[in-house]
Amino acid sequence: MHAIVGTSDACIAAHPSDMAVAMRVLDAEVETMRADGSTRRIALADLHRLPGATPHLETTLDAGELITAVVLPSPPGGTHVYRKVRDRASYAFALVSVALVRQADGSGRVALGGVAPKPWRDEDAEKALSSDPHVVIDRLLKDARTSPDNAFKTVLARRTLDAAIAEARIVR
Amino acid sequence: MKFDRPATKNPIDRLAVVGHPVDRIDGPLKTTGTARYAYEHHDAVARPAYGYVLGAGIAKGSIHSMDLAAAKAAPGVLAIVTADNAGPLGKGDKNTATLLGGPTIEHYHQAIALVVAETFEQARWAARRIRVDYGPVDGTFDLARAKESASKPASGKPDTAVGEFGNAFAAAPVQLDATYTTPDQSHAMMEPHASTALWDGDTLVIWTSNQMVAWGVADVAKTLGIPKEKVHLMSPFIGGGFGGKLFVRADAVLAALGARAAKRPVKVALPRPLMFNNTTHRPATIQRIRIGATREGRITAIAHESWSGDLPGGKPETAVDQTRLLYAGANRMTAMRLAVLDLAEANAMRAPGEAPGMMALEIAIDEMAEKLGIDPVQFRIANDTQVDPEHPERPFSKRRLVDCLAIGAEKFGWKARNPHPAGTRDGRWLVGFGVAAAFRNNLVTRSGARVRLGKDGVVTVETDMTDIGTGSYTIIAQTAAEMMGVPLHRVVVRLGDSDYPVSSGSGGQWGGNSSTAGVYAACTKLREAVATKLGLPPDADFADGRVRAGSRDVAVADAARNGELVAEDHMEYGDLDKRYQQSTFGAHFVEVRVDAATGETRVKRMLAVCAAGRILNPKTARSQVIGAMTMGVGAALSEHLVVDRYAGFFVNHDLAGYEVPVHADIPHLDVVFLDETDPMSSPMKAKGVAELGICGVAAAIANAIHHATGVRVRDYPVTLDKLIDRLPLLAREEES
Numbered sequence: 001m002h003a004i005v006g007t008s009d010a011c012i013a014a015h016p017s018d019m020a021v022a023m024r025v026l027d028a029e030v031e032t033m034r035a036d037g038s039t040r041r042i043a044l045a046d047l048h049r050l051p052g053a054t055p056h057l058e059t060t061l062d063a064g065e066l067i068t069a070v071v072l073p074s075p076p077g078g079t080h081v082y083r084k085v086r087d088r089a090s091y092a093f094a095l096v097s098v099a100l101v102r103q104a105d106g107s108g109r110v111a112l113g114g115v116a117p118k119p120w121r122d123e124d125a126e127k128a129l130s131s132d133p134h135v136v137i138d139r140l141l142k143d144a145r146t147s148p149d150n151a152f153k154t155v156l157a158r159r160t161l162d163a164a165i166a167e168a169r170i171v172r
Numbered sequence: 173m174k175f176d177r178p179a180t181k182n183p184i185d186r187l188a189v190v191g192h193p194v195d196r197i198d199g200p201l202k203t204t205g206t207a208r209y210a211y212e213h214h215d216a217v218a219r220p221a222y223g224y225v226l227g228a229g230i231a232k233g234s235i236h237s238m239d240l241a242a243a244k245a246a247p248g249v250l251a252i253v254t255a256d257n258a259g260p261l262g263k264g265d266k267n268t269a270t271l272l273g274g275p276t277i278e279h280y281h282q283a284i285a286l287v288v289a290e291t292f293e294q295a296r297w298a299a300r301r302i303r304v305d306y307g308p309v310d311g312t313f314d315l316a317r318a319k320e321s322a323s324k325p326a327s328g329k330p331d332t333a334v335g336e337f338g339n340a341f342a343a344a345p346v347q348l349d350a351t352y353t354t355p356d357q358s359h360a361m362m363e364p365h366a367s368t369a370l371w372d373g374d375t376l377v378i379w380t381s382n383q384m385v386a387w388g389v390a391d392v393a394k395t396l397g398i399p400k401e402k403v404h405l406m407s408p409f410i411g412g413g414f415g416g417k418l419f420v421r422a423d424a425v426l427a428a429l430g431a432r433a434a435k436r437p438v439k440v441a442l443p444r445p446l447m448f449n450n451t452t453h454r455p456a457t458i459q460r461i462r463i464g465a466t467r468e469g470r471i472t473a474i475a476h477e478s479w480s481g482d483l484p485g486g487k488p489e490t491a492v493d494q495t496r497l498l499y500a501g502a503n504r505m506t507a508m509r510l511a512v513l514d515l516a517e518a519n520a521m522r523a524p525g526e527a528p529g530m531m532a533l534e535i536a537i538d539e540m541a542e543k544l545g546i547d548p549v550q551f552r553i554a555n556d557t558q559v560d561p562e563h564p565e566r567p568f569s570k571r572r573l574v575d576c577l578a579i580g581a582e583k584f585g586w587k588a589r590n591p592h593p594a595g596t597r598d599g600r601w602l603v604g605f606g607v608a609a610a611f612r613n614n615l616v617t618r619s620g621a622r623v624r625l626g627k628d629g630v631v632t633v634e635t636d637m638t639d640i641g642t643g644s645y646t647i648i649a650q651t652a653a654e655m656m657g658v659p660l661h662r663v664v665v666r667l668g669d670s671d672y673p674v675s676s677g678s679g680g681q682w683g684g685n686s687s688t689a690g691v692y693a694a695c696t697k698l699r700e701a702v703a704t705k706l707g708l709p710p711d712a713d714f715a716d717g718r719v720r721a722g723s724r725d726v727a728v729a730d731a732a733r734n735g736e737l738v739a740e741d742h743m744e745y746g747d748l749d750k751r752y753q754q755s756t757f758g759a760h761f762v763e764v765r766v767d768a769a770t771g772e773t774r775v776k777r778m779l780a781v782c783a784a785g786r787i788l789n790p791k792t793a794r795s796q797v798i799g800a801m802t803m804g805v806g807a808a809l810s811e812h813l814v815v816d817r818y819a820g821f822f823v824n825h826d827l828a829g830y831e832v833p834v835h836a837d838i839p840h841l842d843v844v845f846l847d848e849t850d851p852m853s854s855p856m857k858a859k860g861v862a863e864l865g866i867c868g869v870a871a872a873i874a875n876a877i878h879h880a881t882g883v884r885v886r887d888y889p890v891t892l893d894k895l896i897d898r899l900p901l902l903a904r905e906e907e908s
Contacts, residue, residue, distance in 0.1 A: 085772060085892070086772070087772065087773075087831065087889075087891045087892055088810050088831045088834060088837060089774060089834065089836035090836035090837070091828075091834045092831060150893075152892075152893035152896050152897065155896050155897060156770060156892070156893075156896050159771075159896065160769065160770055162769055163600070166600075
């Protein structure tokens with residue numbers, strides 16, 4: 001099932017990872033090493049590229065550059081939920097996934113998987129989380145280009161966020 | 173031996189060995205990895221070379237040219253087989269498309285070359301160096317668009333009609349007219365199609381993974397243009413077939429051609445991503461069902477029409493078969509139409525006809541019960557028939573559908589079902605119960621065997637019957653042990669070799685009953701030979717390793733003291749299956765949970781109640797039924813070959829994209845076999861059961877999803893995208 005945002009005429013593939021979506025919402029960075037031994041840190045947000053006219057370039061890593069570590073900042077607090085939705089109970093990529101960090105006052109962070117060629121998050125949009133979570137989804141998916149086969153993902157993303165918020169309330 | 177009168181009491185009825193849930197006698201070979209499959213005959217084949225199949229990159233058209241130079245120059249390459257250099261090839265009677273394409277291409281991934289090299293990796297590398305210049309032409313790939321062009325199939329029985337369907341339907345106070353679709357599906361068996369071939373002079377010796385040894389011999393011989401006697405085909409172990417290995421495929425023919433070209437034994441296995449488009453599949457269907465009933469719930473009119481597609485010269489999916497037999501109704505019609513599609517060859521997959529037919533019919537019955545306000549179990553019971561409804565003079569040999577439904581309802585706790593859809597909630601889950609009938613015809617077919625009584629008293633059975641994971645080895649051993657009155661461990665079973673008598677083979681759930689009946693026939697002859705040898709009357713009693721008559725009591729082994737005794741016979745059938753409709757019956761009950769937010773469906777529990785004649789081995793039979801139920805879960809929830817309607821192939825051609833159920837999808841499955849015998853089927857009084865288990869499962873799940881959600885989906889598989897728009901709104905609870 002293909003991506004609905006961040007796509008281009010050259011590529012509509014969805015980023016299939018779960019881990020990267022969770023890392024994105026936690027503001028993780030990766031440490032890398034190049035062939036010459038030099039190292040750097042890249043924020044998860046900057047690691048994956050959108051396809052544009054160069055769909056063969058999926059990350060900002062240089063040729064020969066390896067990820068050697070994933071660095072997580074201090075835990076942001078709140079309740080953490082990762083909700084992965086798929087038809088088969090296991091061994092399937094997410095149709096939609098939601099990584100949610102929810103604070104007691106209803107504010108928090110959201111990243112989506114399964115909808116874009118990279119983990120999909122908008123720090124500005126998620127300010128609406130405490131007032132109306134659907135506004136967060138609407139803003140994340142406002143430029144969605146869907147086909148009849150994947151139009152359901154916009155509805156599913158909303159409902160999955162609702163489910164994740166409900167789960168966070170129970171867990172809390 | 174001819175079976176033309178109903179079975180009476182016979183040695184099988186003793187049930188000292190038959191009917192017991194004994195472990196598979198070949199189980200230890202499999203669990204220790206010492207059962208040799210077609211690709212693994214390292215013991216018999218020295219220094220095999222490896223063949224790698226190249227599939228066509230277009231769906232229809234022709235090959236203008238093939239540049240083999242780079243491939244030939246690649247390391248380790250021994251030979252390259254193409255249609256250009258293979259010499260004249262025929263086409264097997266059971267094949268629709270040729271197994272080695274070129275210059276004409278009939279479907280995507282049709283084999284167009286085999287590269288033979290010292291290693292698998294070298295063969296694969298070289299195959300990628302072949303440059304092919306194609307001349308593609310437009311094809312037809314979309315059943316929905318080809319439906320209008322579909323025509324009446326030339327063979328078989330496409331149409332039936334009884335009474336006045338049109339008038340009766342129009343006059344019926346309650347009517348249903350609905351259209352259902354089932355997608356293309358793949359067998360996706362564990363073991364890929366694989367063969368090892370060598371030439372011994374002008375004789376082809378081939379191990380291949382094939383359900384039907386004699387068909388395989390005939391089609392290999394015909395394809396290669398050699399006499400059948402020059403083909404020695406062996407298929408002793410098969411890692412699943414489901415109909416995908418009924419017919420010889422490209423691996424067998426190309427291994428033979430590769431071995432001839434390389435002058436070496438050659439092994440060929442189809443890579444998984446090639447299998448989905450290179451081999452056969454269950455074709456998609458469009459099915460229209462109309463049912464008319466009285467307000468009291470008596471069906472007065474029923475019609476089932478089905479459309480499917482296949483390559484030119486192919487056959488329809490016989491999805492209306494069960495509707496001719498399953499429910500009463502005085503006015504009825506069925507029709508099948510076949511469109512030409514340029515996808516890979518459509519053919520049999522587990523319960524061809526009934527499996528997709530029941531997917532549609534048993535939703536329709538559920539919908540009709542809902543319209544009538546009648547419980548779906550009761551609606552089915554009310555419309556039972558004990559005779560073939562199209563030919564009321566023909567009774568069913570045995571039909572206990574009503575028992576299956578009633579016993580199943582009781583055991584499942586059906587009466588706890590909320591009569592209102594979307595009315596039961598358990599936390600985040602919408603809970604639904606679903607039911608469907610199970611129905612699959614019982615086929616009997618000629619089957620032979622040879623039985624030996626050795627000096628040591630060991631009974632050896634030889635037949636070209638196959639064991640595709642079904643338990644053939646075990647039930648054949650049980651049959652021979654029962655007949656000869658020896659313990660199970662004194663029986664040796666040898667299967668899957670064209671040197672042995674021709675059997676029924678494995679397919680259409682005919683193998684269990686038919687192959688054991690053939691063993692029954694051969695053992696009957698061997699009993700006569702033993703009795704004669706011992707000077708005992710022909711009705712002597714065989715039990716406990718002894719032969720007894722009157723005051724005489726002799727060890728059975730004594731008959732072979734001066735030399736092995738051998739008997740060979742086959743069972744053939746009279747017209748009992750014409751005079752009596754022989755079918756198998758069941759009922760499937762399912763509880764599903766649908767996530768109220770996301771529409772994800774998870775099966776909570778399943779029960780199958782089966783009435784399928786004598787169950788020869790409850791353990792292997794149960795394994796068959798739970799395997800079939802699992803396949804039904806896939807059909808209901810995920811299995812769907814997605815057609816690229818422009819390029820003309822199945823896009824999701826691997827096990828990541830073609831989603832069969834995984835362990836996490838399958839809950840505990842309950843199976844109940846009704847205690848019954850069917851004396852019309854064979855002296856075994858057994859019937860098939862391996863395909864009954866899938867028939868109706870998907871509809872029971874679809875009906876349960878409707879009961880859980882209130883959403884009726886008529887297009888399989890029932891994935892969440894088809895539900896999500898119509899699920900109940902979520903309660904937006906306030907912050908607590």
